[in-house]
Amino acid sequence: MAPTWDVIVVGARAAGAATAMLLARAGLRVLAVDQASFPSDTLSSHQVQVPGVSRLARWGLLDALAAAGTPPTRRVRFDAGDLVLEGCFPPEGGVDALYSPRRRLLDALLVDAARAAGAEVRENVRVKELTGCDGVVTGIAGVQAGRTPVRETGRLVVGADGKHSLVARMVGAGTYRGRPAASIACYGYWSGLALEGGELYQRAGLAVAAFPTNDDLAVVFVAVPSTEFDRFRRDIEGSYVRALHRCGDLGDRVRGAIPVERLRTTPDLPNAFRVPSGPGWALVGDAGVVMDPVSAQGIGNAFRDAELLAQAIEEGLGGTRSLDASLAEHWRLRDAAVIQMYELTMRLATYRPPGLAERLVLRALAGRQAEIDRFLGVFAGTVPPRAFFGPANVLRLVGARIGARIAAGSRAPMSAAVQGLDNREGGRGRAPRPASSVERPLPEGNSRRQAQSP
Numbered sequence: 001m002a003p004t005w006d007v008i009v010v011g012a013r014a015a016g017a018a019t020a021m022l023l024a025r026a027g028l029r030v031l032a033v034d035q036a037s038f039p040s041d042t043l044s045s046h047q048v049q050v051p052g053v054s055r056l057a058r059w060g061l062l063d064a065l066a067a068a069g070t071p072p073t074r075r076v077r078f079d080a081g082d083l084v085l086e087g088c089f090p091p092e093g094g095v096d097a098l099y100s101p102r103r104r105l106l107d108a109l110l111v112d113a114a115r116a117a118g119a120e121v122r123e124n125v126r127v128k129e130l131t132g133c134d135g136v137v138t139g140i141a142g143v144q145a146g147r148t149p150v151r152e153t154g155r156l157v158v159g160a161d162g163k164h165s166l167v168a169r170m171v172g173a174g175t176y177r178g179r180p181a182a183s184i185a186c187y188g189y190w191s192g193l194a195l196e197g198g199e200l201y202q203r204a205g206l207a208v209a210a211f212p213t214n215d216d217l218a219v220v221f222v223a224v225p226s227t228e229f230d231r232f233r234r235d236i237e238g239s240y241v242r243a244l245h246r247c248g249d250l251g252d253r254v255r256g257a258i259p260v261e262r263l264r265t266t267p268d269l270p271n272a273f274r275v276p277s278g279p280g281w282a283l284v285g286d287a288g289v290v291m292d293p294v295s296a297q298g299i300g301n302a303f304r305d306a307e308l309l310a311q312a313i314e315e316g317l318g319g320t321r322s323l324d325a326s327l328a329e330h331w332r333l334r335d336a337a338v339i340q341m342y343e344l345t346m347r348l349a350t351y352r353p354p355g356l357a358e359r360l361v362l363r364a365l366a367g368r369q370a371e372i373d374r375f376l377g378v379f380a381g382t383v384p385p386r387a388f389f390g391p392a393n394v395l396r397l398v399g400a401r402i403g404a405r406i407a408a409g410s411r412a413p414m415s416a417a418v419q420g421l422d423n424r425e426g427g428r429g430r431a432p433r434p435a436s437s438v439e440r441p442l443p444e445g446n447s448r449r450q451a452q453s454p
């Protein structure tokens, strides 16, 4: 029997709703399901970096986000203790601001856009297993509102179901470049906290970000090494406030503000790449690549990945090339797009203070506004980390004499950090189970592709 849908997307937030929207706009029959209902929050602070905002603009959604009262952030202050840099983000695609929309607003906007494009989005549907035939995924089985059974078939099932993806687990998608969780994140909302722009603080063992968000609130995010977990959780509020007091006058300003909602805290912050496709399935967003939120890239990554995957699916199902070939190309493009930021994020998540070489580079920026803006653009995702911290640019910034000192120095500069990480882990990719001619629940571990880079 012909499948009902071209594509079934499991998960309908940043990655899933965006993928469903783009596929439906391309004329495909799309079903997206999520166990959540919308609008709803999820455990995530929500800076959407400039490239992500640029995609929202291109998709025609930025005006609605702004109209809902989401303030743009054009200026940012980077405070490393004895060194403070302030500037604006280099623009991308005509966008020069990041936005921090509440997830209940952003995700609902994407879900509405997917529906408006013609996708069917079903809420309160929990997928419990994949169905398959001859080792190929052919659909989903689950339950709606906790009781009504759901069974659907599609030519492709996309797992947009987040970092603990059921789809990835069921197909046994291999992982590589995995790193153990390194951080604890804790964030809260404050009323009456005046911010002139974004504020980023880096201290030994601490990273803090403060940004304006909807309803005239500020979201203040604190990250510390996961080795601090026991101490932090014994007194979450006290630990959070003490961390802010290490950040100039931010602690005092927060003390003078009004807390809104409870603090949210999590140590569940894995880092990994997963093989993103196999027979009848693909992964997008956190299900495919997840990284520590200390660099606040996940939503923008999800948008970029949605665009890359939707294009690959459109080509593959549309017949302009084989689906296998287009999904393999998606894998290559995805990894190439994300790897530098992943490496930088792993460096940030060590919570080590800048080494001598890094400090020399940062000091060399003093008074050079265009260079400061480019540096800030690294965090905003508009300047590739290697373009800034690569040897040629470092030499250009610090001059040949200091450059030679850096080269001879004992502490590795950040350029080494962003170039040196490539520790692939063996994956769990397994061969498909034996063929079966009837559609049935797919056993876990049904991936044909092994865990290695494309």
Ligand SMILES: Cc1cc2nc3c(=O)[nH]c(=O)nc-3n(C[C@H](O)[C@H](O)[C@H](O)COP(=O)(O)OP(=O)(O)OC[C@H]3O[C@@H](n4cnc5c(N)ncnc54)[C@H](O)[C@@H]3O)c2cc1C
Residues within 6 Å of the ligand: 010, 011, 012, 013, 014, 015, 016, 033, 034, 035, 036, 042, 043, 044, 045, 046, 047, 048, 049, 125, 126, 127, 128, 160, 161, 162, 163, 166, 185, 186, 266, 284, 285, 286, 287, 293, 296, 297, 298, 299, 300, 301, 302
């Ligand atoms: C504390 C914290 C702070 C963060 N801060 C930022 C930040 O400032 N900026 C940024 O860009 N990123 C941030 N991130 C990362 C960001 O939250 C993620 O990268 C992003 O949400 C990924 O989107 P996604 O759609 O792939 O997955 P998710 O947002 O996790 O969505 C997955 C969806 O799948 C659904 N789902 C899961 N399983 C099933 C199932 N079996 N059946 C049906 N539905 C299912 C879930 O209900 C969920 O709605 C942060 C993350 C954390 C944890």
